[in-house]
Amino acid sequence: MTDNNNQDNKTLIDSGLEILHYPAPVLKKKSEPVDKFDDELAKFIQDLYSAMRAHDGVGLAAPQVGVLKKIAVVEYDNKSYVLINPKIIEKRGIQEGEEGCLSFPGIYANVTRPEWVKIETQDEHGDTHTIEGEGYTARAFLHEMDHLEGKLFIDYLSNLKRNAIRKKAAKHTGGHF
Numbered sequence: 001m002t003d004n005n006n007q008d009n010k011t012l013i014d015s016g017l018e019i020l021h022y023p024a025p026v027l028k029k030k031s032e033p034v035d036k037f038d039d040e041l042a043k044f045i046q047d048l049y050s051a052m053r054a055h056d057g058v059g060l061a062a063p064q065v066g067v068l069k070k071i072a073v074v075e076y077d078n079k080s081y082v083l084i085n086p087k088i089i090e091k092r093g094i095q096e097g098e099e100g101c102l103s104f105p106g107i108y109a110n111v112t113r114p115e116w117v118k119i120e121t122q123d124e125h126g127d128t129h130t131i132e133g134e135g136y137t138a139r140a141f142l143h144e145m146d147h148l149e150g151k152l153f154i155d156y157l158s159n160l161k162r163n164a165i166r167k168k169a170a171k172h173t174g175g176h177f
């Protein structure tokens with residue numbers, strides 16, 4: 001996910017991971033659960049953080065770099081979170097706000113989400129934790145978890161808005177996909 005306050009067009013990538021842009025077909029696919037908690041996974045998580053930070057993102061999910069595994073990272077308000085095989089346990093309230101995505105550069109739209117969520121997740125060692133997020137943090141968790149199910153933020157919009165974004169995204173990518 002991206003924050004509209006950060007609009008630098010940085011293209012720096014120091015992780016070796018390439019962030020795929022819509023309409024890359026992998027973005028619509030469901031990810032597989034992680035069952036191997038090894039050094040390779042720990043390295044991949046560090047690479048995800050690097051790629052996210054290089055693009056001023058607040059979240060990045062594995063499918064966005066072409067890896068169909070239930071792994072995502074979120075970094076907001078000086079706190080970092082690793083989401084592996086995450087599940088929503090509880091959600092409360094409702095919030096509406098602007099949302100962007102590193103796979104849709106320069107595109108933002110209002111999306112309605114729960115105001116608060118409790119999530120069960122594993123860390124890079126395979127240990128299970130419960131984390132809570134409120135406001136923008138909740139929004140970021142839910143946005144990244146949607147990526148693991150092949151769901152994109154534009155899927156919450158009306159057909160009219162979604163089609164407008166599709167056209168804009170096609171222009172951005174210059175028909176690469």
Ligand code: NI
Pocket residue numbers: 001002100101102103143147
């Ligand atoms: Ni996204």
